[in-house]
Amino acid sequence: KSNNILKYSERAALCSNGLSRRLFTIMEQKKTNLVLSADVTSSKELLQLVDKTGPHVCMVKTHVDILEDFNQDVVDSLTKLAAKHDFLIFEDRKFADIGNTVVHQYSGGLYRISEWADVVNAHAIPGPGVVQGLKKVGAPKGRACLLIAEMSSSGNLATGSYTQDTVKMAEENKDFVIGFICVSKISSNPSFLHMTPGVQLEAGQDSLGQQYLTPSEVIGKRGSDLIIVGRGIYQAQDPANAAKQFQIAGYDAYVTRMAE
Ligand code: 5BU
Numbered sequence: 001k002s003n004n005i006l007k008y009s010e011r012a013a014l015c016s017n018g019l020s021r022r023l024f025t026i027m028e029q030k031k032t033n034l035v036l037s038a039d040v041t042s043s044k045e046l047l048q049l050v051d052k053t054g055p056h057v058c059m060v061k062t063h064v065d066i067l068e069d070f071n072q073d074v075v076d077s078l079t080k081l082a083a084k085h086d087f088l089i090f091e092d093r094k095f096a097d098i099g100n101t102v103v104h105q106y107s108g109g110l111y112r113i114s115e116w117a118d119v120v121n122a123h124a125i126p127g128p129g130v131v132q133g134l135k136k137v138g139a140p141k142g143r144a145c146l147l148i149a150e151m152s153s154s155g156n157l158a159t160g161s162y163t164q165d166t167v168k169m170a171e172e173n174k175d176f177v178i179g180f181i182c183v184s185k186i187s188s189n190p191s192f193l194h195m196t197p198g199v200q201l202e203a204g205q206d207s208l209g210q211q212y213l214t215p216s217e218v219i220g221k222r223g224s225d226l227i228i229v230g231r232g233i234y235q236a237q238d239p240a241n242a243a244k245q246f247q248i249a250g251y252d253a254y255v256t257r258m259a260e
Contacts, residue, residue, distance in 0.1 A: 002102040004223050005188050005258050015191045019088065019118055020178040023193065026058045026086055027226075033219065033250045035059040035090065035195060036243065037230030038197050041066050043074040049234055050078065053243035054085030061090045061228060075116040084257040091117035094148065096125055099133030107137045114138055121146040121181055124166040131169065143176075150182040152198025153209045153220070183213070185223030197228040201249065206231075214245060219253035226250075 008013075012024035027033055029114040040046050046067065050060055056086045060082070064070055082089050091113050095102045098150035102122070107114045114120075114137045122130050124147050134145050151158050158166070167187050170177040179193030180186060186194065200212040218224045227250045229243075 004185070008115055011190045015151065015178075017144055017178050017191075018142060020191060020193055023058060023088055023178075026088070029207065030055075030058060030086065030248045032056055032058050033226045033254055034235055034243065034247045035061050035226050035228040037044075037061045037092070037228050038234065039063055039066065039230045040234055041068050043067055043069050043071070044111055046074065047077050049239055050081050050135045051085075052240040053233060054087060056240070056243040056247040057085075057087050059088045059090050059226070061092050062117075063092050064113070070110065079116055088118040089116065090119040090121070090146075093117075093120050094123055095120065095130055095134060097130065098124035098126055099129035100135075102133040103131055103137055106134055111116055114141060114143060117143070119144050119178070123148050124162070124169050128169055128172065131173045131177060135173065138144060139176055140179065143214040145176055145177040146179050146181055146195060147177055148191070149180040149186055150184070152183055152196070152211055154205070154211050155209065167242065179225075181226065183218075183222065193226060195226040195228055196222070196224040197230075199227040199229050199246070202243065203260050215249035216253045216256075220257050223257070 008024040008028040012021045015021040033058045036053050038046055038049055038060055040049060063145045065171060078089060093113060122134060122145055147166050147170050149163045163186060182194050183196055196218045198211050198213060199215060199218055203214055215227050218227055229246050233239050233242045
């Protein structure tokens, strides 16, 4: 069976990494493949947004370095909300340096990302050392990493053999790499997660190169697993309701795909 027709629970059973198993289980239980991209700049706004939309998401993606008032309380509160609503925390840090440098960027500095983020992501451009560095810090804490195999922005260079080589790098580090940021299914291994940003209820683009596809295109036609939605939710008049609409659209596309 390909990963297009396996249920989340069946895929959970195939995962060797505890975090991907947990994510598939949450997706099945909460009936959602929605990742909220909580790209607001005040911590109060962030926590309110996450509390409101929490019931509809399986994961919350952060950019902590855009917060104007970051402090330890923010991540403590975020962690409590993750337990309350049962979602994972993904810091979209996009590590892209040599192993020794990412060790410090991941564990130290102001943000101490490895202390609170279940999942982080990395570019494959430095080679496998970036994964080895992250793994050294993250694996003992039960963390995991996604590799950026494709991007949603127009004119990006993560295409063709770069994408294929990124998939290979993931396969060689399966204990720590649990999947990809991508815009279509790029691996037939059912334990890998495919997560796609650039999603709105209508296709289009913004003024700075972001390109949008719909949930049914991303999950149904392109065979990805999770939709990542930022402005489509937090700029809506009613973010909780918008999250619910994306939850329904994304989950319907998954159910329809399995029935085909
Ligand atoms: P939007 O508001 O739904 O356009 O936000 C998309 C989010 O996903 C935003 O946080 C980006 O940094 C992130 N993103 C992306 O849009 N495209 C990519 O290829 C990658 C990340 Br990698």
